[in-house]
Amino acid sequence: MDSAPSEIPRLALKILVAGGFGVGKTTLVGAVSEIRPLRTEEQLTAAGRGVDDLGGVERKTTTTVAMDFGRITVRDGLAVYLFGTPGQDRFWFLWDELATGALGAVVLADTRRLTDCFPAVDFFERRDIPFVVAVNRFAGTRDFRPDEVSRALDLDAGTPVVRCDARQRASGKQVLVALVEHASTVHAARTPVDAVVGEAR
Amino acid sequence: MVRPYTMTGGRTRPEPEFDLIALVVGDVDVTPELPVGPEQAALLRLCRANALSVAELAAETDLPVGVVRVLLGDLLDAEYIRVSRPVPPALLPDEHILQEVIDGLRAL
Numbered sequence: 001m002d003s004a005p006s007e008i009p010r011l012a013l014k015i016l017v018a019g020g021f022g023v024g025k026t027t028l029v030g031a032v033s034e035i036r037p038l039r040t041e042e043q044l045t046a047a048g049r050g051v052d053d054l055g056g057v058e059r060k061t062t063t064t065v066a067m068d069f070g071r072i073t074v075r076d077g078l079a080v081y082l083f084g085t086p087g088q089d090r091f092w093f094l095w096d097e098l099a100t101g102a103l104g105a106v107v108l109a110d111t112r113r114l115t116d117c118f119p120a121v122d123f124f125e126r127r128d129i130p131f132v133v134a135v136n137r138f139a140g141t142r143d144f145r146p147d148e149v150s151r152a153l154d155l156d157a158g159t160p161v162v163r164c165d166a167r168q169r170a171s172g173k174q175v176l177v178a179l180v181e182h183a184s185t186v187h188a189a190r191t192p193v194d195a196v197v198g199e200a201r
Numbered sequence: 202m203v204r205p206y207t208m209t210g211g212r213t214r215p216e217p218e219f220d221l222i223a224l225v226v227g228d229v230d231v232t233p234e235l236p237v238g239p240e241q242a243a244l245l246r247l248c249r250a251n252a253l254s255v256a257e258l259a260a261e262t263d264l265p266v267g268v269v270r271v272l273l274g275d276l277l278d279a280e281y282i283r284v285s286r287p288v289p290p291a292l293l294p295d296e297h298i299l300q301e302v303i304d305g306l307r308a309l
Contacts, residue, residue, distance in 0.1 A: 012285075041266070071257070173306050
């Protein structure tokens with residue numbers, strides 16, 4: 001017990017990357033992660049809805065839900081983990097698990113399909129999880145001003161809207177910086193300044 | 202067709218819930234005498250030198266997260282690993298830490 005081979009990094013923070021299908025979540029995670037983008041899978045077994053024609057044996061279907069994730073080591077003992085949330089609505093219970101203890105979230109938006117990110121915006125607003133909306137620029141789309149996007153999404157005042165190119169590491173970094181700054185402001189407003197950081201072991 | 206939960210003896214829930222970013226460190230070297238299955242041995246080897254998150258362990262072993270959690274539960278019971286719990290949200294707002302994260306991201 002005493003011969004520790006290596007110190008366990010003390011702090012691990014979690015940031016979620018959400019948004020509609022095909023909006024660039026995997027791309028963003030891959031662009032900023034220091035490790036090759038990893039996919040982890042959760043296998044879910046659900047009893048089939050229908051009953052087979054033959055003999056009424058219940059069919060079981062196994063669904064694999066993939067989650068992309070990446071890591072950014074800030075320093076020895078402090079790392080940020082990024083998780084791309086599964087896009088399909090029926091896997092929302094996984095969002096709940098992912099959101100537990102999250103520092104904040106990036107909601108990626110495509111202005112051609114802005115409604116796709118409504119569910120994510122609702123999800124984080126209801127749970128008081130700080131988030132920023134990052135408008136991923138796709139070729140041939142009109143550039144919307146952040147305040148236009150904010151109004152279209154009916155965001156709470158103070159929720160930042162930033163533009164980004166999810167393929168670019170520098171751009172992805174800026175999105176994360178905007179999020180952590182926002183989360184920092186939100187958390188500071190919620191808790192007394194003298195909040196104690198426990199000896200997390 | 203693989204039936205992942207056969208590796209866990211049909212169990213789907215570990216005793217403690219491991220967060221995806223809980224960090225795992227292996228405390229034992231894998232030897233033929235060590236009473237663990239091949240999947241658990243693989244997990245132990247991966248986290249022996251460096252702490253790895255539960256998510257990374259699942260990705261590296263190509264096992265579903267649920268399965269990895271159950272296997273880690275056994276390893277924890279046997280005291281073959283140590284697991285760090287993530288910082289509870291209530292303790293997150295330390296401004297220095299968040300400033301460090303911001304500076305660290307900018308410096309990437």
